[in-house]
Amino acid sequence: MSQQQQPALARRLGVGDAVVIGLGSMVGAGVFAVWSPAARAAGSGLLIGLLIAAVVAYCNASSSAQLAAVYPVSGGTYMYGRERLGEWWGFAAGWCFVIGKTASCAAMALTFATYVVPNHWLQRLLALAAVVALAAVNYRGVTRTARLTRILVTCTLVVLALVLVLLYSSAPVHHSSGSTSPYGVLQSAGLLFFAFAGYARIATMGEEVREPARTIPRAIGIALVIAIGIYLAVAFALLRTGDPASTTAPLAAAVDGAGAAWATPVVRIGAALASLGALLALIAGIGRTTLAMARNRDLPGWLAAVHPRYQVPHHAELALAVVVGILVLSTDLRAVIGFSSFGVLLYYAIANASAFTQPADQRRWPRAVNVIGLVGCVVLAVSLPWTSAIVAAAFLAAGLLVRRFTTGRAGSARS
Numbered sequence: 495m496s497q498q499q500q501p502a503l504a505r506r507l508g509v510g511d512a513v514v515i516g517l518g519s520m521v522g523a524g525v526f527a528v529w530s531p532a533a534r535a536a537g538s539g540l541l542i543g544l545l546i547a548a549v550v551a552y553c554n555a556s557s558s559a560q561l562a563a564v565y566p567v568s569g570g571t572y573m574y575g576r577e578r579l580g581e582w583w584g585f586a587a588g589w590c591f592v593i594g595k596t597a598s599c600a601a602m603a604l605t606f607a608t609y610v611v612p613n614h615w616l617q618r619l620l621a622l623a624a625v626v627a628l629a630a631v632n633y634r635g636v637t638r639t640a641r642l643t644r645i646l647v648t649c650t651l652v653v654l655a656l657v658l659v660l661l662y663s664s665a666p667v668h669h670s671s672g673s674t675s676p677y678g679v680l681q682s683a684g685l686l687f688f689a690f691a692g693y694a695r696i697a698t699m700g701e702e703v704r705e706p707a708r709t710i711p712r713a714i715g716i717a718l719v720i721a722i723g724i725y726l727a728v729a730f731a732l733l734r735t736g737d738p739a740s741t742t743a744p745l746a747a748a749v750d751g752a753g754a755a756w757a758t759p760v761v762r763i764g765a766a767l768a769s770l771g772a773l774l775a776l777i778a779g780i781g782r783t784t785l786a787m788a789r790n791r792d793l794p795g796w797l798a799a800v801h802p803r804y805q806v807p808h809h810a811e812l813a814l815a816v817v818v819g820i821l822v823l824s825t826d827l828r829a830v831i832g833f834s835s836f837g838v839l840l841y842y843a844i845a846n847a848s849a850f851t852q853p854a855d856q857r858r859w860p861r862a863v864n865v866i867g868l869v870g871c872v873v874l875a876v877s878l879p880w881t882s883a884i885v886a887a888a889f890l891a892a893g894l895l896v897r898r899f900t901t902g903r904a905g906s907a908r909s
Contacts, residue, residue: 507703509713511644515778516696516717518643518771521650521724524689526745526765527605529732531831533739536682537674540738543682544729548722550683550874551690553867554842555718557849559711560858562696566706569786570779571845576790578848582894587844588787589893592780594837594886596814597830598688599625599776600821606769607822609762621822628774629815632781633801633808646771653764654724656757657745661731664752680877687874688835690721691842692775702782711858777811777818784810792897832882836875840890843871 507515529540536543561574569588576584603621611617631642696703696713703709728745736751738744746761785807788797801808846868850861876883 507709509709509716512696512703512709512713513717513720514644514647515775516692516713517720518647518692518775520690520692520717520721521647521654521768521771524772525650525654525725525728526609526743526761526768528686528689528831529729529738529744530741532682532685533732533737533744535678535685537678537739539674539679540682540733541729543679544686544725546679546683546870547686547690547874548725550687550842550867550870551718551722553863553870554845555714556859556863557842557846557867559714560849560852560856561845562710562714563707563858564852564856566703566710567786569783571841571848572783572786574848575844578851579844581790581792583844583847585787585792585897586890586894587841588783588792590837590841590844590886590890591783592787593889593893594834594841595776595780596817597821597837598834599773599780599814599818600825601830601834602769602773602776603818603822604826606766606773609766609769618823622819624770624773625815625818625822628770629777629811631774632777632811633806643771643774646767646774650764650768650771651724653760653767654728657749657761657764658727658731660749660752660754660757661735664735664754666734667736667751677877680874681879684835684839684874684878685831686725687839688831689725690718691835691838692717692721692772777814780814781807781811784814830882832878833886836878836883836886837890839871839875840886843868843875846871 532543533540558570558574561571561578565573565577567573570591572584572588572591574584575587600621603624604617606624607617607620611620696710696717703713732738732744732748735748736744738748741747743761743765745765746758749755749757749761784793784797785800787793788795788810797807797810797813799809800806846864850864850868
């Protein structure tokens with residue numbers, strides 16, 4: 495069955511819903527956990543790393559919005575790469591997204607469980623329960639996904655507001671942030687980018703957005719601006735009240751150090767809810783990219799099924815839940831933030847290259863934005879820890895080899 499003959503997803507999401515889904519992906523567990531490794535890499539240059547990550551994220555978001563307005567279908571850069579650069583580029587983008595974000599799903603589930611229970615195996619079982627429960631929510635339809643994400647994002651923002659009030663009302667603490675280097679700053683930017691990348695979720699759900707040519711660019715821009723503002727506020731607060739590199743839970747430690755130990759459980763609850771919000775949006779986004787790849791036979795055709803009642807890619811979401819469930823039971827994924835960042839940065843590099851090829855009547859921003867985004871993605875990717883880069887590159891190469899030998903297609907580039 496051709497892609498045109500297959501059942502379409504329902505267009506049910508407005509600007510507000512799309513913004514919430516993007517925020518649920520960006521203002522998730524990263525805002526509670528990413529500061530420690532980023533601060534260790536950047537030293538006194540943490541704010542510079544954050545600004546670099548924000549600039550690259552803005553360029554990537556602009557390219558994604560420009561493409562999504564013209565190609566409002568599920569799949570995001572997988573489809574844009576196919577349309578603008580050729581089948582192989584599209585496959586590379588889709589595969590990077592799927593493997594990187596599948597690892598992110600497991601990381602979010604484990605982060606949630608870590609904040610809730612102390613026991614190692616109880617954490618894994620609770621993480622598995624979270625995956626099953628949120629996969630079930632996604633299975634029942636995208637409006638339920640948006641509704642629950644709205645609740646989780648609201649709770650997270652309330653907790654962050656409390657944290658910021660406590661930290662900014664306390665006396666500043668002078669401390670040494672350690673030395674810095676250009677490489678360390680770039681590595682911190684690559685790690686911080688992990689927390690920004692949620693705006694892709696809006697583009698990957700383009701087939702379920704009302705008036706996509708208007709809604710998607712607006713939603714991506716609004717969600718990214720809000721997220722950048724939140725991250726800057728949190729970064730300044732952490733740097734004025736303590737050393738975020740000294741602990742794996744810098745927000746909780748900062749609140750405790752500010753003399754508000756009573757709020758530490760609130761922070762832990764906020765981190766748990768943020769992790770659930772990110773996991774929920776990740777499952778939705780990966781399911782849609784998997785659907786698009788399966789429609790084009792880049793993944794097994796069974797994954798292209800759309801539920802006749804709930805109008806969601808239910809086979810893709812079930813398969814994702816199984817894989818993530820296996821990962822949370824068998825693997826410690828805290829070290830794969832670099833792996834996920836590497837895959838997502840390559841994904842956006844292809845998005846920028848695709849947007850660069852769009853003609854003048856499809857452009858919303860100058861080509862310089864695409865060039866800055868492309869160069870920024872490549873530089874940040876190669877600045878990540880080398881083990882992450884090698885493992886991610888190996889998975890990408892394996893996917894390309896499997897496609898080459900199972901399809902026999904050469905995928906010509908489009909002019």
